[in-house]
Amino acid sequence: MEISQAETAEEAARGLARRSGGMLGRMAKRFDLYLMLLLPIAWYLLFHYGPLYGLQIAFKDFNPGKGIGGSEWVGFDHFQRFFESYYFERLLWNTLSINLFSLLIAFPVPIILALIVNELRSKSFSKWLQNITFIPHFMSVVVIVGILSVFLSPNTGPVNKLIEAFGGEPIRFMESAGWFKTIFISSNIWQNMGWQSIIYIAALSGVNPQLYEAAKMDGASRLRRIWHVSLPGIVPVIVILLILDIGHFMDVGFEKILLMQNNLNLESSDVISTFVYTTGILNGEYSYTAAIGLFNSLINLTLLLLVNRFARRTAETSLW
Amino acid sequence: MSKQATAKPVSDGRAFDIVVNVLAVLVILVVLYPLIFVVSASFSDPAKVLGGEVWLLPKGFTFEAYENILHNGKIWTGYRNTIFYAAAGTFINMIMTVLAAYPLSRPDLPGRKFLMVLITLTMFFSGGLIPTYMLVKNLGMVDTAWALLVPGAIATYNLIVMRTYFQNSIPWELQEAAHMDGCSNWRLLWSIILPLSKPILAVMVLFYAVGHWNSFFNALIYIRQESLYPLQLVLREILMISQSAAVDATVGIEDKILLAESIKYAVIIVSSLPVLVMYPFVQRHFVKGVMIGSVKG
Numbered sequence: 262m263e264i265s266q267a268e269t270a271e272e273a274a275r276g277l278a279r280r281s282g283g284m285l286g287r288m289a290k291r292f293d294l295y296l297m298l299l300l301p302i303a304w305y306l307l308f309h310y311g312p313l314y315g316l317q318i319a320f321k322d323f324n325p326g327k328g329i330g331g332s333e334w335v336g337f338d339h340f341q342r343f344f345e346s347y348y349f350e351r352l353l354w355n356t357l358s359i360n361l362f363s364l365l366i367a368f369p370v371p372i373i374l375a376l377i378v379n380e381l382r383s384k385s386f387s388k389w390l391q392n393i394t395f396i397p398h399f400m401s402v403v404v405i406v407g408i409l410s411v412f413l414s415p416n417t418g419p420v421n422k423l424i425e426a427f428g429g430e431p432i433r434f435m436e437s438a439g440w441f442k443t444i445f446i447s448s449n450i451w452q453n454m455g456w457q458s459i460i461y462i463a464a465l466s467g468v469n470p471q472l473y474e475a476a477k478m479d480g481a482s483r484l485r486r487i488w489h490v491s492l493p494g495i496v497p498v499i500v501i502l503l504i505l506d507i508g509h510f511m512d513v514g515f516e517k518i519l520l521m522q523n524n525l526n527l528e529s530s531d532v533i534s535t536f537v538y539t540t541g542i543l544n545g546e547y548s549y550t551a552a553i554g555l556f557n558s559l560i561n562l563t564l565l566l567l568v569n570r571f572a573r574r575t576a577e578t579s580l581w
Numbered sequence: 582m583s584k585q586a587t588a589k590p591v592s593d594g595r596a597f598d599i600v601v602n603v604l605a606v607l608v609i610l611v612v613l614y615p616l617i618f619v620v621s622a623s624f625s626d627p628a629k630v631l632g633g634e635v636w637l638l639p640k641g642f643t644f645e646a647y648e649n650i651l652h653n654g655k656i657w658t659g660y661r662n663t664i665f666y667a668a669a670g671t672f673i674n675m676i677m678t679v680l681a682a683y684p685l686s687r688p689d690l691p692g693r694k695f696l697m698v699l700i701t702l703t704m705f706f707s708g709g710l711i712p713t714y715m716l717v718k719n720l721g722m723v724d725t726a727w728a729l730l731v732p733g734a735i736a737t738y739n740l741i742v743m744r745t746y747f748q749n750s751i752p753w754e755l756q757e758a759a760h761m762d763g764c765s766n767w768r769l770l771w772s773i774i775l776p777l778s779k780p781i782l783a784v785m786v787l788f789y790a791v792g793h794w795n796s797f798f799n800a801l802i803y804i805r806q807e808s809l810y811p812l813q814l815v816l817r818e819i820l821m822i823s824q825s826a827a828v829d830a831t832v833g834i835e836d837k838i839l840l841a842e843s844i845k846y847a848v849i850i851v852s853s854l855p856v857l858v859m860y861p862f863v864q865r866h867f868v869k870g871v872m873i874g875s876v877k878g
Contacts, residue, residue: 417630
């Protein structure tokens with residue numbers, strides 16, 4: 262009784278204060294919120310929406326003298342030239358295959374790692390495991406590729422020393438087209454599995470312990486408990502991360518590929534994004550490469566929409 | 582959870598425990614070995630590294646490689662530049678991210694849905710490399726420090742994480758009460774919201790600073806002058822470009838190759854050191870940041 266009275270009194274006071282502040286006062290209060298947003302929104306418009314204006318050069322023959330707006334329209338000429346070029350198939354295949362293999366091989370690894378962390382009985386050991394696997398995440402791409410090149414070096418690297426010890430011939434890993442994708446993907450796993458497992462570990466700790474008890478009562482082995490309790494418990498998280506990954510399907514690891522690329526492995530390391538960089542920025546073919554970049558983004562966007570839709574129907578989880 | 586549940590019966594999964602522990606040890610070895618190799622090689626006699634004698638521990642312990650780095654002017658310039666880019670860049674990042682995240686966390690802000698869509702969309706679609714490059718070029722930022730500080734002023738993901746934190750961790754009643762006391766939004770942000778958000782602010786500073794420290798691609802496309810090179814670009818030259826130079830010189834002076842080879846390991850260590858030394862102290866915060874980010878707002 263007393264409480265509800267106090268509550269109504271408070272509410273009334275609040276309403277009064279609000280009303281006495283008046284419409285103008287409230288707008289003034291929000292005016293400074295918009296003032297805060299001024300700079301960030303201007304920045305978003307300039308640096309994220311500005312390039313969308315510049316994207317029109319994909320359909321134009323960009324002439325620096327005439328500027329973006331004044332250059333001649335050429336329709337889909339650049340796209341046609343790209344589709345008909347001899348390197349189109351190679352670029353598309355490399356881009357698709359590197360990303361597809363990454364998705365198939367690298368995506369499940371952090372999930373497995375999280376399950377291992379979750380199943381370890383020693384809490385301190387599982388902390389150690391986590392902390393150690395995080396380390397490579399904080400190293401730069403340049404450093405990672407540097408480590409790869411010394412570690413896999415044909416003369417001095419321990420990998421080739423091991424091969425030689427077993428009587429094999431040293432392999433020039435970094436200059437081999439055949440090894441490129443394997444090295445790229447496995448070093449990605451090495452660098453990121455620990456970090457990517459964090460979300461899964463958090464999700465696993467949220468699974469209701471009673472479910473494990475119940476499964477145990479029913480005589481489920483630990484492997485079965487992982488399969489029937491742990492995994493279903495984190496499916497929503499898995500689906501969300503999968504969608505996000507597929508949304509960036511066409512541009513995973515561009516910087517690293519660029520660093521690992523050399524003339525000897527170009528056959529399997531030449532992807533759309535590195536081609537855009539070398540032909541666009543270095544050789545100045547802006548219009549042509551803007552068109553190729555647009556093609557790349559459109560595939561990404563299409564995949565994202567498709568997968569999101571599919572996930573919403575089947576797993577009842579989606580980004581929006 | 583399952584640890585407690587399975588603690589009692591001995592027969593339940595002894596073999597399973599062994600497999601899990603062995604896997605964990607294997608993962609640790611695989612992650613650590615390359616790092617240990619690089620550290621050991623950096624402290625070893627270059628001739629022994631080149632001869633492939635270094636496996637696990639340093640052979641012919643020496644600081645030679647590090648001494649060579651001390652005399653390398655390029656590395657110092659890179660270091661100094663990177664410290665500046667990281668400090669100034671993170672400062673800009675934080676101001677811009679807070680200024681965007683706070684108003685957007687306010688449920689009483691008209692138009693906030695629309696603004697959030699405007700911002701979130703940029704995570705899924707962009708003009709691409711070339712139009713962005715042309716924009717930065719037209720703004721006259723190419724070959725200036727601005728190109729490394731301004732185009733990346735806000736990471737949308739961080740903005741969303743921060744907004745979620747403001748929204749979920751600071752009681753709305755508190756803000757309303759402050760308003761009733763006649764507190765302006767600027768003061769509210771400065772003296773109530775920010776002091777209450779120290780954990781997330783710390784996480785963001787770390788995310789941004791490490792990002793600046795490790796980034797090389799923007800510098801690669803926007804910076805031509807060597808005096809403006811960040812550490813990562815200098816590093817790239819030493820690790821990847823001098824490699825071919827060293828190969829060309831094979832017939833020439835052996836010492837030169839030796840030096841170029843040995844400096845690589847040390848340079849990897851020196852450039853990663855600041856982040857790795859910080860790491861044990863801030864590791865928990867990073868994890869916290871990912872956790873907050875995974876809670877959808």
